[in-house]
Amino acid sequence: MRKHMKHIVIITVLVLLCIITGILSTGCIGAVKTELKNGDFENGEGASIANWSVYDYQKSVGNNCSTVQIASENGNKYAVISSSSKNDVRLVQTLKVKGNSYYKVTFDVKYENVDTNREDGLKGAGVNISTKGHSAHSASMYDTSGAWKTVTTYMATGKQTSMEFCICLGGFSAESQGTVSVDNVTITKVSKVPSGADCFDAHKSEAEDPEKASEARLMKIIFTVLLIGLVVYIIFLAIKSDEENNKNKRRLGETKPRLGKKDCIILIVMTLITAVMSFANLGDMSAASSDWTPAQTGESVTVEFPEETEISRVAYSAGIPGSGTFTITYEGASVAEDGTVTPINKTVGQIKDVTFYEWKFIDKTFTAKRVTIQASGSGTSLNEMGFFKRNQNGEYEKVAVTVVSESYDKTVNPDSNPGKLFDEQKDVQMYRTFENGTYFDEIYFPRTAYEHINGLSIYEWTHPPLGKTFISIGIRIFGMNPFGWRFMGTLFGVMMVPLMYLFGLKVFKERRYAFLAAFLIMFDFMRLAQTRLATIDSYSCFFVIAMYYFMYDYFTEKSYNKPLWKSFIPLFLCGIMFGLGAASKWTCLYAGAGLAILFFMAKALEINNYVSGRVKGKGTIEDYLLKNFLPTCLACVVFFIIIPGAIYLLSYLPYMASKPDMSLWQIMLDNQKAMYNYHSGLDATHSFGSPWYTWLIDYRPIWYYSGSGAGLASGMDATIVSMGNPAIWWLGLICIIPCLYFAFKRREKGMIMVFIAYALQLFPWILVTRVCFIYHYFTAIPFLMFMIVYVIKVLREDKVISKYVVLGYMIIVAILFIMFYPALTGMTVKETYIDNVLRWFGSWDF
Template sequence: MKTEMRIAWKPWEIASIAALTAIFIVIATINLGALEIPSSCWQPHDHGTGTGIDEVVLDFGAVQPLGDVYIFLRDANRTVFDLYGSASTSTPPGGDEWKKLYSYDNLEKVHFCNWDKIELNTNARFLKFHFTNESTGKIGEILVLSRANRRIAIKDIEGEGSSRLIDEQNRVQLPVTQEDGAYFDEMYFVRTAWEYMNFKEPYEWTHPPLGKLIIALGILIFGMNPFGWRFLGVLAAAAMIPIMFSLSRLMFKSGGAGIFAASLLTFDFMHFSLARLATGEIYLALFSLLSFFFAFLYLYRGSPYALFLSIVSCGLCFTVKWTAFFGFIAILALMLVCKKRDWELVLAGLLVSAAIYLASYIPSMLAGGGHGLIDVFKLQFRMFGYHAGIGATHSFSSPWWSWQLMLKPLWMYSNTLDGTGTVSTVVLMGNPAIWWGSIPALGFIVIQRLIRKFDYTALFIVLPFLLLWLPYALITRILFIYHFVADVPFMILAITYCMTMLQEKRRLFLFAMLSFVILAVALFALFYPVISGYPIAVGYKDSLKWLTGWIF
């Protein structure tokens, strides 16, 4: 099972992959995240002691058509207030001139460094925030918009220290979208990354620390802002492109096949959206792909160092999320099928992986009053118990068998921009050309190259694909389409495998590959607004709902 394909890249291959990687970084960085978020905060002076009530009054100078009020929630503590409005011309309005507009309590919401919106649709000169003594949360800024989604200038504000609520209005660029704060599971991962940096007890403990530590590194480099906590994810996703090229090039002994596979990964929707989301999935995908790249080098070239690096990459993947165990089993299965017996290298890789896993808990051990190794050991059982016993439900969870069919994408963010007829939304799904196109490709490979005529390259595609996917059938907790992310490279390899069968007819081979890439790029452009959060007309968004389960 050895190939003579040389590892050194040709100049045109280097130029092509450099261009693809640069294109991805540029596209993924556009509207990635704000470089500034409100930093000065206001907090009710009683901090939940129950000794009093705080009030903040905004004066717009004249009666204004109020549309939405945005509140930047700086921390994860509870914020509770009643909101009143008055169209009175007197300063301040009398008690009977206030009308209650809204009661706000985010106790049941996950929140951290994010904007929350209150829809008012009323006319008022004054707004009064009546904070109860249960309110302990820090508020970074209050932004008031008209019904036309334009900023309303606040002429005056009353309340002890309340000027901090309106002192950073210029840091918020309209419209408010996902780039202005945390959204979806970022509120868990970014919060925990910040807690690691400040030696506080980590809030998110149900997954190993590595993904959150990488997010913390991004914050240390680029600041506590959406760009800072997301940009390393973009670089991780970009790094997958040359790895995908190298793997495909070696498997199929073709630079063209490598460029084809790398192009499909570049324009896959899930790869793109997860790159722009500060959670652990994109780092899991990177380390998973890296582990199989090294596994391929080992199986096809007999390099012992490659096997060691493959197992260490599995360890890095496992230190992000435990689901990496499925990939480790796939690599062991490939070794057995290929009659490889270098178990001492596997053991060496496991020992290094164990050291990495344990080292990732050092920030947790330093948090709070400090923790020992016994605490870390006990936490592993607690984590297992959580995942084994979780009974939560979610509107956008999906069964494992539906993922490749994309019957139910994951809707992660939405903000209707009132008065503009537009919406900012982010949905997590795959590129239909790749995900749906891989179904017949995999079927063909199984029938033609595993059953009728055995081929080890086909086995390297199908076996990991199945072992990364089918174990989810045994998991009873809620699942999401992002659990399928490690399978994306193998769907691409399946399509590439089928394309390479046309290599003897060079013109047809090039035409088929180019046509498929053009289709994938066209679909990427078509769906770009709904996978990136870019504001678009509601009608355009609705036109992309091709299936009944596509809700976004």
Template structure:
């Protein structure tokens, strides 16, 4: 096995790994390509052009081009001709998944070819044979960069195809092969007119040669290339149309910005006429001035660089980014051109600051493109000029662009004195020594978890018990207070057909002022009729009981004089209505009227229950129903389905896995079908989150005080309170997300070199188990699976790094004198530890022996615990569904359910006044409004909303953003783990086109709180003792904030004026 593993480091093995990366990238794109049409305007236009190109031929393609909005140069028309030909020859429907894949395939293949070139350049720039893994890493970084594949595989654009030609142009240009570069520059211009912007660098290089003949050859090469490749289009037309085409393209879209998150958007110019502007200065003038300055600056830097390796790529990146940031008429996609150039410049210059720019711009560009795409799915193509997300990302882009300009100056005008020809970062020997020490300690010192246990003896102390007990006790009392009533009607009448009726005799005439009826599962409509003599019926009032009125009280206020009230079943849907109880109030009293006699009319023997059951539980009928007596928001689905699972009824809600509803049904089984019963289990899971957060934080930060802070912040977070008291399934998903990441963190603190393998596999297996349980509760847990996989990969890479380190030490120990002189300064830290002691040598040899075996066993264990066991748990959760009598409930139908769920979430098109896109969640721009009580006294209000505690979420957002820098700068493993957990749960929502709400952010809140606690810890440990008072004051403020907002989180009745006092932002509507 060892020899097989070593083969991977040799050329055939490297190519195999590269092939795996490319194949995975291809499969990813092919799966994604048909899932979304893309930007429908572009996709449909490309398909129309491809059809026309093949139908009329290339020579007639540009005839009446304006009728087809054909403003693209002829270069890509060759590709579209092939696309059209394949559609016709293979009879591929134009509206089909195959059509989308075929259209997007050229750009997808261009992505993969570019990745191969990235690998080749990275390998050539790293002379050491031991750097091959880095080269593969850069190829993978490009291949799986969402900002790259979203363009080709989702949007359906051709920018990757275009940039491949630009890349080849620059590679020839960098080698001094200027005529060849001119040919590919001409081809690039034929693909997109933006290539003209890059021509300035080729012109400078040609002029630098001071060779007139070379200048002529380059010009002729470019002109000839354009003439030859446009010849099929020019037959019978000449070439004048080509000039008109380019000038028309450059003159189109007279706007300051077209959804581009840039300086113009930051100045309020999105889809504003470019002749307008900021005060007397137009956007157009600002753009031209900044464009001129950008040209002068980049040309100056390029000339000063004197052909320095990587300068061409970096300054081309800087210039095209300047164009995107400062010019008018910029589309959202144009920053895409700079990403590849930034990565290529890093491969040559090897300055990590450039890599940081590549990653930063990749993130902001992806957010920009994803936002535009998601809006386009709803036929919204213009982002409002003062959109919060656009302004925020635009500001970030402007800051990064300014830094890129400054970095260009430092790289090419004021190089650091200690920067050699390879441009490595300063103080590298010190960094190497730190890395050496880290690996040495990783092998020879106990793991973090062992250190904690060996010093403290026990993980929990009395202080921990006191902290946890106090928080749990306080929160449990708050959470259970007015959670829900324990009394709701249990008996019911389920009429078998329409037309059945029941008459309630009140014994004497009364003025009927209010009737409350409680509907259970099923749908239908029924009517109230009123009579004084029991013969003449009038004043019909119809109540439609649909899926929105399940397990809740429906109130009507007839204000009719009557002795008899008849309830007639008007319609019965396929899921027949269960009517549980009817309460009649009159004479201005809140006391229920006694029913003296119940008479049945046309009642079927096939009915379930009895009509008399409608009046047999008068004590449970409220005069003014509230959330205490019925369902609200999505409880109408989840509580209902929980009851149906218990009673082997066909489940109504099938858009989520069943385990969450099964857990809800436990409460119904124990406490009955009432609000307390369907809410108690979720509330107890919310309680359990507090000690879980405490344990997580103590495991991560070591001290009880920091664990208390984290648990305290979760305890008094608004969403934790509101979301765990409503009988929906989110609480279960979030709870198991916390557990699976907790155990994955436990695994990452262990090493199978130091501990027994089983000791490491146990937390890893528990992580997989809870991943499976969570996925069976709600699919949001699957998002976190990507984070778990990444954490596992990083942990195994650390073991691999220690394995290589051990191998190197042993090799150097065997031949100390074999260290080459030129490497002596790099290996000085190694020489300090040589020769090895006997126990050190044995330890390192053990690492060598264990790596392959333990890695393979760990991966096999992961297949079991993260694939097979979760699938088993998931399928077992469908047992209640399969126990429903009748056909359609076997294993095959369970699989069909998954397709139904996926299509539901993929194709859901709906609107909601309290919907909130993903980027609004951390800022809490629009809370979700769950409930408003009706029939409240004048000037009073009872509402339930869900959002975050401002003193937790807002500073937490700042902490998360800052953590990207800190984690990168300090290589802090704890912070890295928290960011991975946070992002793996958050980033997938960017691509979700369906309606979303702020409560979808709940899964990120525990990790936001842990990140915030990380900085509280750093604050306390770096300063004087009086900082403890500030932290205490902060915790008190968090609690006070919770108390202030408690009424609108819990449904407490308050004066309406108080709710207006709490309205701090325009979107905070509490009614």
């Protein structure tokens, strides 16, 4: 046996070293040949341009204001990019390049009216050359001459082997409009850039920063050491566990505990309490949602107040943002020196800055009887508008309005009724709060859920679609309002509590420890704050727990002790959970690696039991391999590849309404490329970003909402922050080493699952160089809680601590939860309570 064990360990470590060597050497070899294809645009017709793809920001948000196509002049073809509204539109081609090199870009270009006729009088990035995913670009060009000229610019690569080369009209957060024609694009590698020549960074990554590069190397070393250490540990523990069980004549596989009446009562009570805490004050169940989306410039609506009124605030809520703007005017008068009064329209303000389902305000005092709102351009939708005056106490009071005229062409868009801007006055809000609108990343996910329901172009495409589909279920049930778009995520957060109880019962075999596991997740800060926010983290965390819940059965039992088809059941259910999780968020793919490790380790241990003669009356090793191992592996192809793949593919069905000319398969593939390019090329920073090692100590919470604009009384405040309960996260960190020790000493093979799950949800973030946030640790926390419970269980069994110590710890957890509940849910409290009681450290900025 010792001989077999040594062989297994040596082979495993060697394989790991090979894998890690590959990881560490990634990026060391660069391509040396750069070949731009179809730079003269002769291969193409109309909107079809060979070898080039098109990125059109406005089209991605549902506005068709641009064209990119082939044109011809004297038999010579060239590409034309044109946008009637400010946009970021590009011709894109992926190129192989050599790292840390210079490239000369030459092209013929003519451009007309680039940013010369913009209503805002501003200029964007103009005509330029850039690389996708990065803000740097060549010198901007603006002109109205329309004459061809040859332009030369240079670009510098960093530590990279490829780039997405772009010919642009506009840029990220610097949109432009106009027309640009391009031809004869060439790219040549050069040894240096001439003095004074235009040169931009084609890839500005962290790897180019010596300090960041050194940090990245250190992270790879840490990752390698931790991974190898984990693999060696779990192999030894697994083999020792089966050896010990066989030596003591104990059953090699575990027996599942039965769920009793008391368990059901505990589950129901805990779930109900969690639901009350989680759904309380979740959000308004009514919101303005019937929108006015102008179809053309000039559409307008005029409203009248009961009498001439001094207005102090104009409130408006938007639907889908676009390029259109709105101008608010009122009927005023101009008085000449001779006393002649001339009626004129005076401007209150322009609406340019809109956010999906978020109330915004124009605070300007004016006196009027009638007000007109006129559209300039199309694409932007407004849900509702309201007017407020101040009463004698200086408080806002809503002013009643009556629509007196509407101007729009019913034949162009019969649904574009400007009067809809004033048809839900009961939902007009005088202040912005988290209860009456979107906050933080809700501007992305509920919007995309809304687009799923209405068959519109998809806005949030950087994550798989299923999480947004779950959000849309809540919207279909409760309507397009804050409660509706938050309902499903909060429900999944509540259901984590009974799931953790059931899981704890499997792992620890005792009701009191199952209760403790459920209690910890019930009173964790992040479970509450993160699942009340309408993002997709609720679903990824729930499905990660569920995946391991079913895989635990397969790993801890022996498949040869039951009929083969029965042994397939947990694998089948696990595969479904994996598919649902992966289709919600890519972080669930990390769990897929953990599932694979557990499965193959389970089979390796079964083979080892046959080889060592521990299996009696179950046939020979050959019988096992032919009748169990091979059929199970084939079944896993179905359970973990075909079924999850089908779930993942079908999750893209909502995309088809806006892409009727594409197959479901092509839509899915295109999105995978776009998602990968986005996440791998993301070089943004964020004030609440935090590296992985800070999550372990709850160092940098993420601040989601401030009540500064909610009209709160003096000295009062409201805030929403996502972080961990210090009594759980800090003790969990302390318990990791003792847990590893106790599990090995006691030969607790079931704890292998806990270690693998925790490690696979944390370790990959060690290698991630893009900006990360504390909520990325969310999926690892349930398994950290299992470590706490296990250490407590061992200490209780060894009579090191009494039940009163455990009870005291649980009281501390609950007290901290109650203390921080206002900051996790947006409850209004005194500013001094947040500043002096809850903000323990300078890094806790909320």
